[in-house]
Amino acid sequence: MIEGKIVTIGEILVEIMATTLGHGFLEAQTLIGPFPSGAPAIFIDQVGKLGHPAAIVSAVGDDDFGTVNLERLKQDGVDVSAVAIHPGAATGSAFVRYRPDGGRDFVFNMRDSAAGRIAATPEAQAVLAEAGHLHVMGSGLPVPAVFGMVSASIPAIKARGGTVSFDPNIRVEMLRDPAGKAAFQSVLAATDLFLPSGEELSLFSGEADEGRAIAALLDAGVQEIVLKRGKAGASHFDRSGRTDMPGFVVEEIDPTGAGDSFGATFLVARRLDKSVEDCLRYANAAGARTVTVKGPMEGTSSFAELDAFIAATPVGAA
Numbered sequence: 001m002i003e004g005k006i007v008t009i010g011e012i013l014v015e016i017m018a019t020t021l022g023h024g025f026l027e028a029q030t031l032i033g034p035f036p037s038g039a040p041a042i043f044i045d046q047v048g049k050l051g052h053p054a055a056i057v058s059a060v061g062d063d064d065f066g067t068v069n070l071e072r073l074k075q076d077g078v079d080v081s082a083v084a085i086h087p088g089a090a091t092g093s094a095f096v097r098y099r100p101d102g103g104r105d106f107v108f109n110m111r112d113s114a115a116g117r118i119a120a121t122p123e124a125q126a127v128l129a130e131a132g133h134l135h136v137m138g139s140g141l142p143v144p145a146v147f148g149m150v151s152a153s154i155p156a157i158k159a160r161g162g163t164v165s166f167d168p169n170i171r172v173e174m175l176r177d178p179a180g181k182a183a184f185q186s187v188l189a190a191t192d193l194f195l196p197s198g199e200e201l202s203l204f205s206g207e208a209d210e211g212r213a214i215a216a217l218l219d220a221g222v223q224e225i226v227l228k229r230g231k232a233g234a235s236h237f238d239r240s241g242r243t244d245m246p247g248f249v250v251e252e253i254d255p256t257g258a259g260d261s262f263g264a265t266f267l268v269a270r271r272l273d274k275s276v277e278d279c280l281r282y283a284n285a286a287g288a289r290t291v292t293v294k295g296p297m298e299g300t301s302s303f304a305e306l307d308a309f310i311a312a313t314p315v316g317a318a
Contacts, residue, residue, distance in 0.1 A: 004132015004162060005053040005079065006267065009124075009149050010040030010140035011115040012058045012083065013092030014065040015256065015296055021098055024105045029097075034065055035295035036072040037094065038115075039169055040137045042257040046264035046286065046300045048077035052271065055079035055131070057124040057149065061114040065091035072297060082127040089114040096256070104256075119145050120152075128153045131162060135267065136191075138168040141183045154190045165193040167263050168200045189221065193270070195263045197228035226266055226283070228259055231316065233284050234266075236276050245280035248288035248313045257296035262287035265306070285310050 016033035018025070036045070040056060047054040056078060060066030062085050069091065073080050092113035097105045110116065118140075128134075128149065134157050140146040154164055166187050188194070188204055194217060196204065205213035210227075214237045217225055225237040233247035266283035274282070285306045290299035301309070 004160075005055050005127070005130055006044070006047050006133045006135060006271075007055045007057065007127055007131035008040045008044050008135040008137060009057040009118070009146050010137045011038040011092055011110060011118075012036075012041045012056070012060050012066075012069045013038045013094055013110065013113070013115060014068060015094050015096055017254075017294070018095070018097035021100050023097070023099055025095060025097060025107055031095070032294075034068055034093070035297060036069045037256070037296040038069075038092065039139050039167075039257075039260050040135075041069060041073065042260040042297050042300070043135060043137065043167075043264045044078050045073055045076050045297050046261045047268055048073065049300045049302050050265065050268045051077065051303070052268045053079075055082060055127045057082040057118065057127060059084040059086055059089075059114045059118045061085070061089040061091040062087045063091055065093065066114065076300065079127065082121065082124040084114075084117070084119065084121055084123070086114045086117055089117065091115075116143070118143060120149050124149065129156070131157055132160075133157070133163050133165065133267070133271070135263070136164065136166045136187050138166070138170040138184060138187075141187065147183050150187060154187075158190065163192040164190050165195060165263070165267055166191040167195040167259070168204065169259070170200065170203075188217075191221075192223045193267065194222045194225045195228065195259075195266070196225070197230070197259060201225075201227060224270075226263075226280070228262055228287075230258075231288075233316065234262070234280050236280055243276045243280065245277065245284055246315045247284050248309075249316050250288045250292050250313065252291045254294045254296070255291050257299065258287040258290045260296075261290045261300055265301075281310065282306055285313070288313065 014034035015037035265286035293299035
């Protein structure tokens with residue numbers, strides 16, 4: 001295993017879900033939750049669940065929602081010493097309702113929550129100083145404090161032989177803002193492992209054709225690209241070629257967190273020197289297992305759980 005913790009920076013929140021299908025929250029309805037959530041939190045929980053040293057830099061309120069998240073992360077082996085607890089602030093939240101077409105409507109409380117107060121505290125600086133790998137989530141880059149820590153940490157991590165992964169996890173409008181686009185491009189320039197899905201490949205390469213997009217990103221200095229294809233599986237690209245791996249056939253209950261679990265599992269498996277094929281297989285299994293459980297972090301998996309899942313679950317067509 002490569003030395004040093006995997007560290008990420010970003011939001012922690014709870015997710016509360018409507019039990020009815022429909023559009024939005026304009027009428028009273030039953031809800032379930034709170035579920036621990038937040039893309040960086042799901043990612044790092046999966047890292048911890050796989051037994052790799054892990055830490056997150058974030059902020060929560062001194063409320064039950066913050067406690068729910070911190071206890072889950074600690075239970076799964078994540079260092080939460082750099083998660084600031086803000087008295088009087090509310091932990092971030094997302095209310096989610098599934099539409100009949102499978103899409104989702106959200107009501108977020110993020111900007112005015114504790115997650116909006118993420119800062120480079122002494123505890124955050126201490127955790128980042130011992131990072132062997134930094135995982136960057138695009139959802140957090142528009143927050144100045146998050147981008148500031150990412151920008152300051154990358155050169156130091158690289159100088160001590162560490163690496164950087166980047167999951168863009170963005171909305172298209174983020175790239176229309178010049179400052180936002182510059183932030184994303186600066187991270188991409190330092191990225192060793194890039195984890196796009198869907199149109200993110202073309203958004204960052206400027207190429208509509210998949211082959212040309214991959215070539216452009218590798219030529220720009222990215223070492224490895226793992227293209228997430230959802231239920232169709234995933235593809236790995238580097239300068240030596242391409243590896244495809246079909247996905248697993250499961251009944252989808254809740255897709256939230258699948259991409260985060262996928263990325264965390266691929267990264268940990270890679271750092272354990274597993275083959276690209278094994279890394280993709282484990283990552284596909286982690287993503288597929290996540291969608292079979294309601295709640296974003298409820299389906300995170302250990303390697304033993306993934307081995308059992310792989311043995312029992314059929315794969316789709318290649």
